[in-house]
Amino acid sequence: MIRVTIFNENIHETRQPEVRAIYPEGMHGCIKKFLEKQDGLEIRTATFEEPEHGLTQEVLDNTDVLIYWSHWMQDEFSDVVAERIHQAVLKGMGLIALHSAHFSKTMKLLMGTSMTLRWRHGDRERLFITSPSHPISAGLPEFFELPIEEMYGEFFDIPKPDDVVFTGWFAGGEVFRSGCTFQRGRGKIFYFQPGHEQYPIYHDENIQKVITNAVYWCAPVRKLQTNPECTEVKAPLEG
Numbered sequence: 523m524i525r526v527t528i529f530n531e532n533i534h535e536t537r538q539p540e541v542r543a544i545y546p547e548g549m550h551g552c553i554k555k556f557l558e559k560q561d562g563l564e565i566r567t568a569t570f571e572e573p574e575h576g577l578t579q580e581v582l583d584n585t586d587v588l589i590y591w592s593h594w595m596q597d598e599f600s601d602v603v604a605e606r607i608h609q610a611v612l613k614g615m616g617l618i619a620l621h622s623a624h625f626s627k628t629m630k631l632l633m634g635t636s637m638t639l640r641w642r643h644g645d646r647e648r649l650f651i652t653s654p655s656h657p658i659s660a661g662l663p664e665f666f667e668l669p670i671e672e673m674y675g676e677f678f679d680i681p682k683p684d685d686v687v688f689t690g691w692f693a694g695g696e697v698f699r700s701g702c703t704f705q706r707g708r709g710k711i712f713y714f715q716p717g718h719e720q721y722p723i724y725h726d727e728n729i730q731k732v733i734t735n736a737v738y739w740c741a742p743v744r745k746l747q748t749n750p751e752c753t754e755v756k757a758p759l760e761g
Protein backbone atom coordinates (compact mmCIF):
# COMPACT_ATOMS: atom_id res chain seq x y z
CA MET A 523 0.00 0.00 0.00
CA ILE A 524 1.40 3.42 -0.98
CA ARG A 525 0.18 6.18 1.33
CA VAL A 526 -0.35 9.35 -0.72
CA THR A 527 -1.02 12.83 0.68
CA ILE A 528 -2.19 15.52 -1.75
CA PHE A 529 -1.45 19.04 -0.52
CA ASN A 530 -3.16 21.87 -2.40
CA GLU A 531 -3.42 25.44 -1.14
CA ASN A 532 -7.11 25.49 -2.18
CA ILE A 533 -7.03 29.28 -2.12
CA HIS A 534 -7.64 30.04 -5.81
CA GLU A 535 -10.59 27.63 -5.77
CA THR A 536 -12.21 29.30 -2.73
CA ARG A 537 -11.57 32.92 -3.79
CA GLN A 538 -11.85 32.82 -7.60
CA PRO A 539 -15.20 31.59 -9.05
CA GLU A 540 -13.59 30.94 -12.45
CA VAL A 541 -11.14 28.50 -10.85
CA ARG A 542 -13.86 26.91 -8.72
CA ALA A 543 -15.86 26.31 -11.93
CA ILE A 544 -12.99 24.16 -13.26
CA TYR A 545 -12.28 22.45 -9.93
CA PRO A 546 -15.48 22.40 -7.81
CA GLU A 547 -13.78 20.04 -5.34
CA GLY A 548 -10.41 21.78 -5.58
CA MET A 549 -7.41 20.60 -7.55
CA HIS A 550 -6.67 18.16 -4.72
CA GLY A 551 -10.19 16.74 -5.12
CA CYS A 552 -9.66 16.28 -8.86
CA ILE A 553 -6.28 14.58 -8.37
CA LYS A 554 -7.68 12.37 -5.59
CA LYS A 555 -10.52 11.26 -7.86
CA PHE A 556 -8.32 9.94 -10.65
CA LEU A 557 -5.78 8.38 -8.27
CA GLU A 558 -8.58 6.54 -6.47
CA LYS A 559 -9.09 4.45 -9.63
CA GLN A 560 -5.64 2.91 -9.05
CA ASP A 561 -4.86 -0.15 -6.96
CA GLY A 562 -2.74 -0.06 -3.86
CA LEU A 563 -3.04 3.62 -2.99
CA GLU A 564 -4.31 5.09 0.27
CA ILE A 565 -5.06 8.76 -0.36
CA ARG A 566 -5.63 11.73 1.92
CA THR A 567 -5.63 15.48 1.27
CA ALA A 568 -4.34 18.58 3.07
CA THR A 569 -4.96 22.28 2.46
CA PHE A 570 -3.31 25.56 3.44
CA GLU A 571 -5.94 26.71 5.93
CA GLU A 572 -5.85 23.57 8.07
CA PRO A 573 -3.70 23.74 11.24
CA GLU A 574 -0.05 23.26 10.17
CA HIS A 575 -1.42 23.24 6.59
CA GLY A 576 -2.65 19.70 7.28
CA LEU A 577 0.96 18.52 7.17
CA THR A 578 1.69 17.62 10.78
CA GLN A 579 4.65 15.43 11.70
CA GLU A 580 2.24 12.54 12.14
CA VAL A 581 0.80 13.02 8.65
CA LEU A 582 4.27 13.15 7.06
CA ASP A 583 5.44 10.12 9.08
CA ASN A 584 2.53 8.26 7.49
CA THR A 585 3.04 9.56 3.95
CA ASP A 586 5.02 7.70 1.30
CA VAL A 587 4.43 10.20 -1.50
CA LEU A 588 3.46 13.86 -1.09
CA ILE A 589 1.86 15.61 -4.07
CA TYR A 590 2.25 19.36 -3.63
CA TRP A 591 0.58 22.34 -5.40
CA SER A 592 1.17 25.90 -4.18
CA HIS A 593 1.18 29.45 -5.54
CA TRP A 594 -0.70 32.24 -3.75
CA MET A 595 0.51 31.45 -0.22
CA GLN A 596 4.16 30.55 -0.87
CA ASP A 597 5.45 33.40 1.35
CA GLU A 598 2.86 32.75 4.08
CA PHE A 599 3.62 29.02 4.20
CA SER A 600 5.11 27.99 7.56
CA ASP A 601 8.92 27.78 7.63
CA VAL A 602 8.59 24.98 10.18
CA VAL A 603 6.37 22.89 7.92
CA ALA A 604 8.60 23.54 4.88
CA GLU A 605 11.61 22.28 6.85
CA ARG A 606 9.55 19.30 8.08
CA ILE A 607 8.82 18.29 4.46
CA HIS A 608 12.50 18.77 3.57
CA GLN A 609 13.52 16.37 6.37
CA ALA A 610 10.82 13.86 5.41
CA VAL A 611 12.20 13.73 1.85
CA LEU A 612 15.74 13.14 3.15
CA LYS A 613 14.35 10.18 5.09
CA GLY A 614 12.77 8.73 1.96
CA MET A 615 9.35 10.31 1.36
CA GLY A 616 8.67 10.88 -2.34
CA LEU A 617 7.67 14.37 -3.50
CA ILE A 618 5.76 15.38 -6.63
CA ALA A 619 5.95 19.17 -6.95
CA LEU A 620 3.38 20.53 -9.39
CA HIS A 621 3.49 23.71 -11.48
CA SER A 622 4.13 26.86 -9.37
CA ALA A 623 5.33 24.70 -6.46
CA HIS A 624 8.76 25.15 -8.08
CA PHE A 625 8.87 28.42 -6.10
CA SER A 626 7.71 26.96 -2.77
CA LYS A 627 9.91 27.23 0.31
CA THR A 628 10.14 23.44 0.32
CA MET A 629 11.48 23.18 -3.24
CA LYS A 630 13.94 26.02 -2.65
CA LEU A 631 15.25 24.16 0.42
CA LEU A 632 15.56 20.89 -1.47
CA MET A 633 17.08 22.31 -4.66
CA GLY A 634 19.31 25.10 -3.29
CA THR A 635 18.95 27.32 -6.38
CA SER A 636 16.77 30.37 -7.08
CA MET A 637 14.15 28.26 -8.96
CA THR A 638 13.40 31.28 -11.19
CA LEU A 639 12.02 30.97 -14.73
CA ARG A 640 10.20 33.00 -17.41
CA TRP A 641 6.40 32.88 -17.63
CA ARG A 642 3.41 34.12 -19.63
CA HIS A 643 -0.28 33.22 -19.44
CA GLY A 644 -2.24 31.57 -22.22
CA ASP A 645 -0.09 29.54 -24.61
CA ARG A 646 -0.34 26.15 -26.32
CA GLU A 647 2.11 23.55 -25.03
CA ARG A 648 3.46 20.41 -26.66
CA LEU A 649 5.16 18.02 -24.25
CA PHE A 650 7.78 15.63 -25.64
CA ILE A 651 9.07 12.54 -23.85
CA THR A 652 12.81 13.06 -23.57
CA SER A 653 13.54 10.02 -21.40
CA PRO A 654 11.57 7.17 -23.02
CA SER A 655 12.97 4.49 -20.70
CA HIS A 656 11.85 6.33 -17.57
CA PRO A 657 8.90 4.70 -15.72
CA ILE A 658 7.12 8.08 -15.46
CA SER A 659 6.77 8.16 -19.26
CA ALA A 660 5.28 4.64 -19.47
CA GLY A 661 2.14 4.32 -21.59
CA LEU A 662 2.27 7.89 -22.89
CA PRO A 663 2.51 8.98 -26.53
CA GLU A 664 5.85 10.32 -27.82
CA PHE A 665 4.36 13.79 -27.49
CA PHE A 666 1.03 15.28 -26.48
CA GLU A 667 -0.51 18.75 -26.40
CA LEU A 668 -2.27 21.01 -23.94
CA PRO A 669 -4.44 23.45 -25.94
CA ILE A 670 -3.91 26.16 -23.32
CA GLU A 671 -1.40 26.37 -20.49
CA GLU A 672 0.77 28.96 -18.78
CA MET A 673 4.14 29.23 -20.52
CA TYR A 674 7.10 28.40 -18.30
CA GLY A 675 10.36 29.01 -20.18
CA GLU A 676 14.12 28.60 -19.85
CA PHE A 677 16.30 29.47 -18.24
CA PHE A 678 14.87 27.47 -15.33
CA ASP A 679 17.36 27.82 -12.47
CA ILE A 680 17.37 24.28 -11.09
CA PRO A 681 20.29 22.02 -10.21
CA LYS A 682 21.11 19.51 -12.96
CA PRO A 683 18.24 16.97 -12.93
CA ASP A 684 18.86 13.21 -12.85
CA ASP A 685 16.47 12.87 -15.80
CA VAL A 686 14.48 15.27 -17.95
CA VAL A 687 11.48 13.05 -18.60
CA PHE A 688 9.44 15.71 -20.45
CA THR A 689 10.45 18.78 -22.39
CA GLY A 690 7.77 21.35 -23.16
CA TRP A 691 7.59 23.51 -26.28
CA PHE A 692 5.27 26.51 -26.37
CA ALA A 693 3.60 28.04 -29.41
CA GLY A 694 5.20 31.36 -28.47
CA GLY A 695 8.61 29.79 -29.12
CA GLU A 696 9.95 28.98 -25.64
CA VAL A 697 11.09 25.59 -24.37
CA PHE A 698 11.16 24.24 -20.81
CA ARG A 699 12.42 21.23 -18.87
CA SER A 700 8.83 20.38 -17.86
CA GLY A 701 9.32 17.06 -16.08
CA CYS A 702 12.51 16.59 -14.05
CA THR A 703 13.61 14.03 -11.48
CA PHE A 704 15.98 14.52 -8.55
CA GLN A 705 17.07 12.50 -5.52
CA ARG A 706 17.74 14.11 -2.18
CA GLY A 707 18.84 11.83 0.64
CA ARG A 708 16.69 8.73 0.31
CA GLY A 709 13.79 10.61 -1.28
CA LYS A 710 12.80 10.79 -4.95
CA ILE A 711 11.46 14.05 -6.33
CA PHE A 712 9.54 14.70 -9.55
CA TYR A 713 8.86 18.27 -10.64
CA PHE A 714 6.11 18.61 -13.27
CA GLN A 715 5.33 21.98 -14.85
CA PRO A 716 1.71 21.70 -16.18
CA GLY A 717 -1.08 22.75 -13.83
CA HIS A 718 -1.96 26.44 -14.02
CA GLU A 719 -5.18 26.86 -12.02
CA GLN A 720 -7.11 28.78 -14.70
CA TYR A 721 -6.93 25.91 -17.21
CA PRO A 722 -8.39 22.37 -16.83
CA ILE A 723 -4.96 20.70 -16.85
CA TYR A 724 -5.63 18.01 -14.21
CA HIS A 725 -8.68 16.83 -16.16
CA ASP A 726 -6.39 15.85 -19.06
CA GLU A 727 -5.91 12.08 -19.35
CA ASN A 728 -2.23 12.26 -20.29
CA ILE A 729 -1.49 14.54 -17.34
CA GLN A 730 -3.35 12.13 -15.06
CA LYS A 731 -1.23 9.27 -16.43
CA VAL A 732 2.00 11.19 -15.73
CA ILE A 733 1.01 11.95 -12.12
CA THR A 734 -0.14 8.36 -11.56
CA ASN A 735 3.15 6.97 -12.90
CA ALA A 736 5.05 9.46 -10.76
CA VAL A 737 3.30 8.27 -7.57
CA TYR A 738 4.52 4.71 -8.14
CA TRP A 739 8.03 5.88 -9.11
CA CYS A 740 8.39 8.22 -6.11
CA ALA A 741 7.29 5.63 -3.55
CA PRO A 742 10.12 4.97 -1.09
CA VAL A 743 12.30 1.90 -1.37
CA ARG A 744 14.08 2.14 1.97
CA LYS A 745 12.59 4.78 4.24
CA LEU A 746 14.28 5.81 7.50
CA GLN A 747 12.17 6.08 10.64
CA THR A 748 14.56 8.57 12.27
CA ASN A 749 16.70 11.42 10.94
CA PRO A 750 19.90 10.29 9.18
CA GLU A 751 23.00 10.36 11.39
CA CYS A 752 26.74 9.93 11.03
CA THR A 753 27.57 6.57 12.54
CA GLU A 754 30.87 5.73 14.23
CA VAL A 755 32.04 2.30 13.04
CA LYS A 756 33.66 0.76 16.11
CA ALA A 757 34.82 -2.44 14.43
CA PRO A 758 35.93 -2.73 10.78
CA LEU A 759 34.03 -5.13 8.55
CA GLU A 760 37.27 -6.99 7.81
CA GLY A 761 39.59 -7.86 10.68
Ligand code: ZN
Pocket residue numbers: 621622672717718719
Ligand atom coordinates in the same frame (compact mmCIF):
# COMPACT_ATOMS: atom_id res chain seq x y z
ZN1 ZN B 1 0.35 29.28 -12.87
